[in-house]
Amino acid sequence: MSNLIKYSTLLITLFIFTGFSFSQNERIEVFGTLTEKSTKQAIPYATVVIKDSVTNEVFSGATTDEKGAFELATTKDEFIIEVSFMGYSNLVISEFTVEDGKIDLGKIELESESQTLDEVEVRGEVSKTVFKLDKRVFNVGKDLSSTGMSGLEVLDNIPSVNVGIDGDISLRGGAGVQILINGKPSVLADESGNALGTITADMIESVEVITNASAKYEASGTAGILNIILKKEEKKGWNGSITANTGYPDNHSIGVSLNRRTEKFNLFTQLGGGYRKQPRFSESRNFNKITEETILSEGENFRNETFFNITLGTDYHINDNNVLTLSGNYALELEDQPSETEFSYLDSNGDLISNWTRTEVTDAINPKWQYDLNYKKQFRNNKEHSLQLSALGSFFGKDQNSQFTSRTNAGLEENRDQRTATNFNKVDYTFKADYMNPITKALTLELGSQYVINNVGNDYVVEDYVIDEYVIDQNQTNDFEYEQNVLGIYSTLAYEKEKWGVKGGLRVENTELNTFLVNTEEENNQNFTDFFPTLHTSYKISDKISFQAGYSKRIYRPRLWDLNPFFNISNNFNIRAGNPNLLSEYTDSYELTSIYRIGKASFSSSLYHQYTTDVIERVSTIENNTVYSRPYNVGSNSKIGFETNGKYIPTKWLTINADFNFNYFDRKGTFQNQNFDFSGSQWSARLTPKFKLPYDIDLELTGRYQSGYETVQGETSDYATLDIGVRKKVLKGKVMLNLSVRDVFQSRIRESFVSQETFENYSYGLRSRQIAFGISYGFGKGEAMNYTGRRR
Template identity: 30%
Template structure:
C-alpha cells in the first residue's frame, strides 16, 4: 500500500507540472519555442476544412516533431518548435496533400503559412461520387480492428452474433465469450467496461443491435494503460456516431424465423459546437433448446453401478427496450466535453420440461421424475457519465477525464412442479411444488484521468489514475409446499443473500520511444484491490485485500514499408466474481447443483506474444505465436455422491499453461471477390494435482473461420462464413468440435438510402455443444442444443442531411469515437 501511495503522489506531481506547462499559450513572447499558423480551405468551394491534419516534420530526417488538426474555421496553430528547418504537411482524406518549407529562428520565431487550399484528388474530379472503402479487417501494432458494417451476416443480428464472426472469438450457446479459447476476457463498450450497461455481460451483448456497431477491436496482450483484469485480453465494441453536419438518422426493422422481430432508430444532430445523438432499439425473440445427460456412477466398495439420464426441453423468450443518448460540446478548438446515458428495460420468460431416470445395477428403472419450471423476470439498468478532453499545442499532447455511474436491478419468479414414479409407473410421493424468487442489485462507479506528454524527439510519456467499484447484492428466497402443514415453508438450505463489494485503485506510467526502425513501449501499472463478500444469511464475512504490480513491454521493428515484426509481454490478473464465491448451493435441477468457494484466490498470468504483419498489393497477413502461464487457475471441479447427486464447486488449480499460433489473412482476389480467413491453434495443459492426485488434462483447440465476400453488382453483395470450433479445455472433460455455415446477401436501393439484408445462420443446424467427462467415481456425457438455424431479413433506411464532401473524403457516415489507442 505504501508503494501505491508513492506512485500516486509521483503521478500527481508529474500531472500537475506537465499540465501547467502544456496550458501555456503558444503565442510569441509567451511560448519558449517557435510557432506556425495557417488557414485551410477547399480550393473549389472556398469552404473551411475542419479536422484537416497539419504536421510539422524536420527537413533533414522527416521526423514528426509536432502537429494538430484544424478547427471549425479551418485554422491551425503548432507551437513549441525549436529553431531549425521544417516541412509543413497539410492533408485530409480525399484531398491531395500540400507541402511547405519554412524556418524557425531566434530572430523569426513566428511563421504565417497563410491560406492553404486543398484540391480534391484527381479520381474524384470526374463527376463520379466515390466513397473510400475500408476493408473488413485492419491490423495495427497493438490490436486488430474488424469493421462490422462490412459483415453482412453479423450486421443483421445482435452484438453477440457479431462477435461470433470475429476471428479467434467464440461465443457458446449461453452467450459466454472467449478469446483464443480463454473465457477470462474483458468486454468494453466505447472503451468503457460493459458491465455498466446491464446485469450481465451476456444480457448486454444481446441488447445491442449489431447495426449500431462501427467496429470491434481485439487486444490480445494489453499494455499497462488498460485495467489488469482479463487474462484472455480485451474486446472493445465501438458504437457509431454520426459526423455529418445537420440532422441525420437511420431506421431499421427486421424479423427472423426464431421467431423474433426487432427495430431501432438512430438520430444525430451535429452543428459547429454541438453534437447530439440518440438511439432507441427494441428486440423480441423466442428460442427453443434441448439438453441430454448420461451419467454412470460406480460404487467400488459395493461392486455395483447405477445410471442417471435426463432429457430437457426449453423455450426462452422475452423483449428489451433500450435508449442511448448524449451530447458533445466543443468549448474551443482544444477542449471538448461530453455527457451520455443509457436506460434499458426488459422482460424474459423461460419454460423447462425435464425428465430424470435412475437405473439400478441391472439397468432397471428405480424411479423416474418429471419436473416443470416456469420462470418470469423483469429487469432495468441505467448509466450516466461525462468526459472531458483537452488538447494542448500538439494533437498528441492531451489530458482526458472520464466518470460514470451505473445501476442495475432484476427480479424473477420461478415455479417448479415435480412428480416421482417407481419402475412400474406408480406415483411414489406427494408432488413437489417450489417457488424461487430472486432479486439482483448492482452498482458500478468508474473515475479515471489520463495524460499524454509528447516530446520533440518523438518520445512520449503517458500516465493515468483510475478508481472502480463493483457492488452486487443477490437475494434468493426458496419455499416448498409442505403437505403436512398445507402451506409453503422456507427452504433453509437454499434461501440466501450474498453481497459482493470490490474496489480497485490503480495508477500507471508508460514510456514510448524508438530508434530509427525500432519502436518500444515500457509500462508499469499498480493496483490495490479491496474485496469484501458477505453471506448475509449466516453473518459470515470474507475479505481479500492485495496489492499487485503489472509490468508490460511492447516492441516493434519495421523491416520495410510492408513488413513489421512486433513482440509484447504483459502480466494480467483474473479476479473471481460473485458467481464463483457464493457458498450456498444453486440448483439447476434437484440432482445437479453448483456451489461457490468464498476462499478462491485471483489468477496470476504472464503473457508473451511474437508476431509479424505483412502486406502486399492485394493481400495482408498477420501472424503470431503466443505463450501464457497462469498460477492459481480457478476452474470447475465436480464430484458425484453415493446417491448420484452431482456437485460442482470452484477450486484454485496449481497452474495452466497455454501456447499456440494464429494467422489472419485478407485476400483481394479480384475487384468482386475478397476473403478474410483465420486459424488459431493452441495447446492447453491444466494441472490440478493439488486438488486430486492425477487430476490433469491437456487439449489442443482449433478455431478456424473463412469469410468470403462477393460483389455481385454495384449494389448487391454476398457473404459466406464457415466456422470450425473446438471449445476450451476443462479439468474433468473433453469437449467435441463442431462446424457451422452462415450466409448473407445485401442490396442497396435509392442511392444507397435503403438497404435490405437477408441472412441465414447455421444453415445445416450443426452448432451444438457436446462434452464427455469423468471423475473419481463417474463418467458423464452431456449434450446441449440451442436453436441456431434461422433466416432473417432486415431493412435499413438512411435519411437526413448528406454531405457529399464527407463521402468523397472517405470518412463514411460514422465515427466511432470509442477506439483505444496504444501508440
C-alpha cells in the first residue's frame, strides 16, 4: 500500500508538472477593441499589457490602433490584463476564458476619471481639459489651429488665457501670471525676450492652468500660474516624430523628437530650428493740451528671428523605486528688427512744423541654456510615498545693437540720429525638495522647500549724433544690477474620501531684493517674510455633479522689466520705462467651482473673487511732447467674476467647445494728487466648433471676442478674431497634414486711449494674418513599457 501511495503521488506530481510545462509552451493570443464608455468612441494609442498576477511583472504589451483595436500574445499561464490611458481610470481584467488558445475580450469600455472625486475630464477629439482639485490640465495634442505656432501662441488657445499682440499674458484679465516649465522656473519661459518663441506647439504635451494654487506651488503670480509640460516618451525601443512647418509671413521650422527606452535608461532629445518674420503696423498720436501741439507717428516694424533649440536628457532607473534624471537645453536666437516710422509735428493750428522718417536697424544675439538634475525616490510601501530633489540652473544673454537714423521730408530739419547698445546677462538657480507621504488611504502629507536665486546685469548705452559725432546721453544710459533671492517652505495635509475631500496648507517665503543703478548709485534694498495659507475642498453629489472651493493668498513681485528704468527708444516719442522703487502686490483669491454633465454636454463654472493691494499700474506722463509710461503702485483692486467652460457633442461629426469669462472690478487709489477711483467690467468669449468630415479630414474654427475696458487713465478697445484649422490623416494616422490660418480678418488689434488734464495719447497696433502648413510623421511606437510609479 505504501508503494502504491508513493507511486501514485509521483505520477500525479509528474502529471501536474508536465501539464504546466505544456501550458507554458502554449501561445495564447489576446485581442479586443477599446472604446470610451460615455461616447462609445474608439480610443487609439491606449496601453494594454499582460502582467504577472502576483509580482506585476510585465510579460508583453501593445497599443491600440486608430480604431481602438489591439492584439498581443503570451506563453504565460497565471496573468492579468491591464488597460490604461491618460485621463481614464485603469481597468484590470482578471476573469476571462481561453478557447483554442485565444482570449476574445470583445468591446472593452474605459471610464473617464471624471467619475473620481478630485478629477473630472471633458473629453473629445480637440484638446481635452482635465479638472483636478487645484488646477485644470489642458492637453494640447490635437489642437489644429496651433499648427506651426510657438509656445506663446499655444497659450492663446487655452481657456481663461489671453495673449496680447505684444506677447503680454493675462489670466482671467489679470496680468500677474507666473509661467513655469515642467513645474519649475525656466529660461524658456523668461520674459526677458521672446523666450517662448523657441518652444513650438509640437514640443508641448499639456498646459496646467492654476488659478488658485495650493501651498505646494510658489506664491508668485497674483492672477495664477501657467505650467507648461513638455513631451517625453517612455515607450520601449526607438520612438520619435518629425515635424516640418512653413507659412506666411515667413514662418518656417523643423523639429525632431527622438526617444530610446531600455530596461535601465530612457534617453530623449528634441531638436528644432527655424525662421520667422513678425511684421507689425502701429500708429500713435500725442496731443499736448498745454501747448496744443501734436506728434503723429505711423509705421511698420519687423521682428525677424532665426532660432535653434536642442534638448538632451536621460532617465536612469536605478531600480524600481529610484530614478535619476539629467537634462539640458540650449537655444540660440538671432534677431533682426528693421523698422520705418513716419513722424509729423503739428502746431496749435494743426499746421505742419516738420515731417521726417525714422529708420531702425537692430541686430541681436540671444544665447540661452539650462540644465536640470532631478532625483526621485519611491518607497516600497506605496508608489505615492515619494521624495524628489532637484537642482536647476539657467542663463540668458542678449548682445544687441541698434542704429536709428532720421530723414527730413518737409518743414524744419529734424536730426535725431541715435544708436544704442545693450549687454544683458541673467543667471538663475532653483533648488527644490518635495516629500509626499500617503499616511492612510484618505490622509496625505506633503512637505517641501524651494530656494530661487536671480542675478541680472543690464548695461544700456544711448548715444546721440551731435555735430559729426556720437555723444553718450547720460540721462538714458546706465548699468542696472538686479538680485532677488526667495526661500520658501511649505506643508499641506489632504483628507479625501469617496464623496468629499479637503486640503489645507501653509507656505512661508522670505524675499531679499536688491537693485542698484551704477551710474547714479541709486539703491533699492528690500527684505521681507510672508505667510501664504491655502485651503481647497471638494464634494461629489453624484456621478454628474461635483463642487470645488478654494482659497489662496498670492504675491506678485516686481520683475526685471518692471524695475529697470532703461527702455527701448524705437519710438522716441512713446517710451515705456521701469520703476526701481516698486513694491509687491498681494492678492487674496476665493473660488467656487461646479462641474456637471447634462446629456451630451459637460460644463465647469466658477465664481471667483480677488482682492489685490498695492496694485501695479502703468501711468503715463508727458515731457516735451514725449509720453512716458512707467509702473507705479496705485491703491487696491476688488474683482468679482464668473467663468464657464463647456463642451457639447450633439453628433459624431460635431464637437463644440466654448468658454466665457466676465468680471466686475472696483479700483481705489490716488497718484500725484490724481484720484484713480473708478469701477468697470470686462468680458471675453471663445467658441470652437470642430467638424469631422469625410476622408479623415477635421475642420476647426475658433472665434473669440475680448471686450473693451476702462483703465486708470483711459480705456482699451475691444476686438474679435477668427482662426481656422484643417487636418488630414494619411497612412492610418502615422502622417498628419495640417493647415491653419490665424486671425483670418486681421482684426486682432491693440488700441488704447489715455486722456488727462495736460495731454492725450492714442496708440494702435496690428499684427498681420498668419498662414501655416505643417506635416508630421510619428514612428516606432514600440512595445508598451510599464514600471511601478513611472507612468507620467
